[in-house]
Amino acid sequence: MTETYKALLGVRDDSGYRVEFQQLSSEQLGDGDVEVAVEYSTVNYKDGLAMSDAIPIVQKPSLILGIDMAGTVVKSESSRFQVGDKVLMNGYGASETHNGGYTERLRISSDYLLKVPEAFTTRHAMLLGxxxxxxxxxxxxxxxxxxxxxxxxxxxxxxxxxxxxxxxxxxxxxxxxxxxxxxxxxxxxxxxxxxxxxxxxxxxxxxxxxxxxxxxxxxxxxxxxxxxxxxxxxxxxxxxxxxxxxxxxxxxxxxxxxxxxxxxxxxxxVDSVHAPMALRERAWQRLAESVDLNKLEAMAVEIDFDNLPDAAGQILQGKIRGRAVVNIAAR
Ligand SMILES: NC(=O)c1ccc[n+]([C@@H]2O[C@H](COP(=O)([O-])OP(=O)(O)OC[C@H]3O[C@@H](n4cnc5c(N)ncnc54)[C@H](OP(=O)(O)O)[C@@H]3O)[C@@H](O)[C@H]2O)c1
Missing domain, CATH: 3.40.50.720 (NAD(P)-binding Rossmann-like Domain)
Structure with missing residues (x-):
């Protein structure tokens, strides 16, 4: 049987805009030189906007939502990343012009990826997001x-x-x-x-x-x-x-x-979306040197993958305290 991957998509068509879970086959994952088994994602304010369409974020007829993800490389044609590397992605047009992190499997350009700093797990990386x-x-x-x-x-x-x-x-x-x-x-x-x-x-x-x-x-x-x-x-x-x-x-x-x-x-x-790679690497290195992991855990709220659509309203209404982390791999 063909393996499929669960993903949350924003879909815009003649009937309007909707958010829906789909099971995607490998052929439906789009282009990219790296494939990542996603472990964690997050809910940011912008994810709330993208899921609710309060401000239109998704600029394609159909895209996987989620501006952040962290996980493990499972396939790579890039010289920068090897199978087994822990990687993260923030912004760079994710869920705007190309697929984002609300998916069990992401195929993506290596240009958008950073290695997770050694001081962090993929969960820490997404607690920050x-x-x-x-x-x-x-x-x-x-x-x-x-x-x-x-x-x-x-x-x-x-x-x-x-x-x-x-x-x-x-x-x-x-x-x-x-x-x-x-x-x-x-x-x-x-x-x-x-x-x-x-x-x-x-x-x-x-x-x-x-x-x-x-x-x-x-x-x-x-x-x-x-x-x-x-x-x-x-x-x-x-x-x-x-x-x-x-x-x-x-x-x-x-x-x-x-x-x-x-x-x-x-x-x-301050622009996080199109910040150049060198600045991103510097920012993540400084985070690795500065973050108090106990305090980071203390600001965490867990959101179930299945409940992601409900989290849109919560974050836009200022009801989420601290950082919302989504355990994608737990399913
Ligand atoms: N420039 C960039 O690249 C970039 C990157 C990330 C985020 N952002 C933006 O930064 C903002 C915060 O993002 P976030 O992910 O931290 O969102 P968040 O977790 O929802 O935090 C926003 C906070 O703003 C306060 N707030 C909500 N509604 C307000 C209102 N009407 N008047 C005054 N304060 C209000 C609330 O804090 P209190 O309850 O404590 O008042 C709320 O928790 C968003 O606008 C997001 O789009 C921009």
Whole structure:
């Protein structure tokens, strides 16, 4: 009997958009010089968007969803990877223009793959996933500008989410004084266990604010956008910087020029999807050196492969705390 592999696909046709499980044969796995037995994947905010089509992510009539995966190479025509290698993939257009990680078997171009750092298992790699890797890209952006633990207090918004939780852990591990902004004040103990020194109510930041506000933060990692980002910019110290990586509150940026012209602040973009390979390798190496594996496990929520479609609404409604990991191989 022909072997088939379970996968979760986004399908767009004349009847609209739907998400469905399919059993794919080897011939249906598409092109690529490497085949991976997927062990773990994750649920990121963008996976929620892709599964719900709240913002259209899937750009082909039919694609395997999931922007992340980690697993073991089972076939390789690439000189970079051997059978048995542990590999991971983040973004690079997965579930947008080519197949992603919600599948038992992925055939993919080796251009999109990295080796899992030795310090990590495939589960660790997916506990971090795109959210954790983006938290590290945000930290690297701040460091590029000379921000350090000596600079002053750093704010993390969307603190209970994936990017937020990992950012707190990383910054606190490096000795930063970290303030966490959250809509879930009941998670204050959780945020402090990751290393936050203080917790603020996100409502302090989520409404339209003054053009210039009392300086509070040397730097910030913002995964919310909209008024939150505008207020964070207005509250940065002289020479402060914010790494702006997300849009959980909104796509808009209703701010003004004053903090840039009068406080020399910097607004730093962060893109995980098309980040070049050298930067990805650097980010994952730094993660391997910096992550506290106990804290990483403490932020984990397990999602069953079968229940993935339900997780879309949960993450878009801000109901998932920390990082959601999907054990694909457990079936
Ligand atoms: N630039 C990139 O390459 C890149 C990469 C990864 C992620 N992202 C973006 O970063 C954001 C976070 O991703 P994630 O995977 O960490 O998502 P997540 O786990 O859902 O975290 C987002 C957090 O934002 C907060 N939040 C939700 N709705 C909000 C609202 N209306 N106003 C203010 N805060 C709100 C919530 O934290 P609290 O409950 O603590 O308030 C939520 O947990 C998303 O927008 C995602 O698309 C971008």
């Amino acid at each position: 795109t959210a954790g890797y983006t938290a590290m890209l945000s930290l690297l952006r701040l460091e590029q500008l000379g921000i350090s633990s000596e600079s002053g207090e750093v704010l993390v918004t969307g603190a209970s989410g994936g990017v937020g939780s990992v950012s707190i852990m990383l910054l606190a591990g490096l000795g930063y004084t970290v303030a966490a902004s959250t809509g879930r004040l009941e998670e204050s103990d959780y945020l402090k266990s990751l290393g936050a020194n203080s917790v603020i109510d996100r409502r302090e930041l989520s409404e339209a604010g003054e053009m210039m506000q009392a300086p509070r933060w040397a730097a910030a990692v913002d995964s919310c956008g909209s008024h939150t980002l505008a207020n964070v910019i207005a509250q940065l110290h002289y020479n402060g910087a914010v790494a702006a990586c997300g849009l959980a509150q909104g796509l808009d940026l209703p701010g003004n020029m004053m903090p840039f012209a009068l406080r020399n602040v910097a607004l730093l973009g």
